[in-house]
Amino acid sequence: MTDDGKQPVAGMACDAAKEGHQRYATLQAGEARIAQIAKLLPPYAHAMGIAICGLENDTPILEMEFAAHLQGWPGLFHGGTLAGLLEMAGLASVLTALHDVGRKENLRPINHSTNFLREARGGRVYAFGRVTRLGGRNAHVQVEAWQSDRHTPVAEAVMNVMLKRGAGST
Amino acid sequence: MTKPSSDTIEPGQNWAIRGALDEGAPTQSSEVTQQVIDAMLSHGHVNWLGCRYLGAGDDWCELEIPWREDLAGDSRAQTIASGPLISLMDTACSIAAWRKIGAFQAQVTLDLRLDYLRPPRAKAGIIGRGRCYHLTRSMAFVRGIAHEGDIDDPVAQIVGGFMRFSGAGAGPGSSRKTPKERRAAESQDSSAPASGESEGEQ
Numbered sequence: 001m002t003d004d005g006k007q008p009v010a011g012m013a014c015d016a017a018k019e020g021h022q023r024y025a026t027l028q029a030g031e032a033r034i035a036q037i038a039k040l041l042p043p044y045a046h047a048m049g050i051a052i053c054g055l056e057n058d059t060p061i062l063e064m065e066f067a068a069h070l071q072g073w074p075g076l077f078h079g080g081t082l083a084g085l086l087e088m089a090g091l092a093s094v095l096t097a098l099h100d101v102g103r104k105e106n107l108r109p110i111n112h113s114t115n116f117l118r119e120a121r122g123g124r125v126y127a128f129g130r131v132t133r134l135g136g137r138n139a140h141v142q143v144e145a146w147q148s149d150r151h152t153p154v155a156e157a158v159m160n161v162m163l164k165r166g167a168g169s170t
Numbered sequence: 171m172t173k174p175s176s177d178t179i180e181p182g183q184n185w186a187i188r189g190a191l192d193e194g195a196p197t198q199s200s201e202v203t204q205q206v207i208d209a210m211l212s213h214g215h216v217n218w219l220g221c222r223y224l225g226a227g228d229d230w231c232e233l234e235i236p237w238r239e240d241l242a243g244d245s246r247a248q249t250i251a252s253g254p255l256i257s258l259m260d261t262a263c264s265i266a267a268w269r270k271i272g273a274f275q276a277q278v279t280l281d282l283r284l285d286y287l288r289p290p291r292a293k294a295g296i297i298g299r300g301r302c303y304h305l306t307r308s309m310a311f312v313r314g315i316a317h318e319g320d321i322d323d324p325v326a327q328i329v330g331g332f333m334r335f336s337g338a339g340a341g342p343g344s345s346r347k348t349p350k351e352r353r354a355a356e357s358q359d360s361s362a363p364a365s366g367e368s369e370g371e372q
Contacts, residue, residue, distance in 0.1 A: 013269050016366035030259070042242055042243050042244055042245050042251060043239060043240045043241070043245055044240065044241055044242055044251035044253060044254070045241050046251070047240035047241070068217050069214070069215060069217075070214070070218075071213070071214035071215055072214055072215055072216075078214060078215035078216070078257060078260075079256075079259070079260050079278075079282075080215060080216075080254070080256045080257025080258075080261075081253070081258070081259075081281045082217055083252070083253055083256040083282070084251065084252070084253020084256070084257070085253075085256070087243070087251065087252045087256075088251075090254075090335065091243075097258055103197045103261075106244075106246070106247070107244070108286075109252055110285070110286060111283065111284060111285045111286060112256070112283070112284045113281070113282070113284070114251050114281060114282050114283075115257065115280070115281045116278065116279050116280060116281065116282075118276070129200055137196075150213060153262040157318055
């Protein structure tokens with residue numbers, strides 16, 4: 001019972017995100033923006049098959065497709081993969097918000113609190129992070145992950161991220 | 171990265187962990203738990219992470235994920251992402267709960283909170299020790315420490331809770347029954363044992 005047959009339904013979440021970009025020029029700018037943000041995602045995101053599937057309020061929506069290496073219980077995503085997706089979505093949103101105001105800080109996670117609400121079965125999972133505070137030293141993000149129905153989240157996370165100036169690692 | 175073929179991810183496939191789940195009744199705890207540990211670490215996401223078993227006690231378990239480039243959460247700093255760390259602690263704490271219960275039981279993670287005490291070192295793997303500090307009939311409460319070899323110099327601390335399911339066939343990934351169906355099944359339980367067939371809905 002993989003959700004392969006339901007992919008068009010899942011794809012609608014992305015289409016809906018793209019509906020905001022009615023004019024072609026805007027859409028093109030959106031795709032350039034997606035490509036730009038995609039470069040900011042770390043190796044872990046690529047290894048997990050996490051990609052940007054659309055924009056909402058100019059902030060990326062991430063997607064992750066089910067594969068054997070993401071499985072926990074038979075047929076279900078491992079909870080850790082959902083936490084990983086939520087983390088990537090949260091970081092992507094903060095990076096985007098920083099980028100938009102011309103800031104280039106390094107991100108360092110302070111904490112990450114995940115709530116698992118439902119089992120995530122096969123198919124795809126989407127995630128979107130809302131930056132609820134972007135301060136000088138830290139950022140606060142709320143992230144949600146869902147499958148076919150945006151209003152039925154499978155997992156949620158709250159993250160606090162330290163923003164470190166300069167290229168150094170201290 | 172090669173994507174494994176889809177036949178390896180067919181739900182409900184009869185690998186050891188599902189077999190242990192279907193058995194339901196607790197058997198010799200340590201043996202079952204060791205089997206379950208082996209099964210868990212050789213399948214799915216945990217296997218992909220390269221998770222290794224280091225040790226376990228009455229209420230704890232220690233696992234390790236060696237460093238790998240594709241687990242980096244920061245390509246410049248070359249430090250491990252939170253995702254693998256959470257997966258590691260989730261698994262270690264899950265096993266710790268089974269050790270405390272004394273048997274393998276289906277359970278799902280309800281929540282996990284990870285606090286970084288310091289940044290992970292560049293190109294360092296991670297060791298996670300999870301401990302189940304309290305059990306109730308429906309919950310297992312866990313705490314854990316992630317470190318890089320010296321537990322007195324931890325990278326992160328986690329707290330969380332698992333929801334326990336007891337009884338054969340219950341738990342994540344099993345065929346769903348509505349409360350009404352479940353009550354009906356329970357009332358008929360003595361007269362007609364439940365067959366293994368499900369409607370395949372949901």
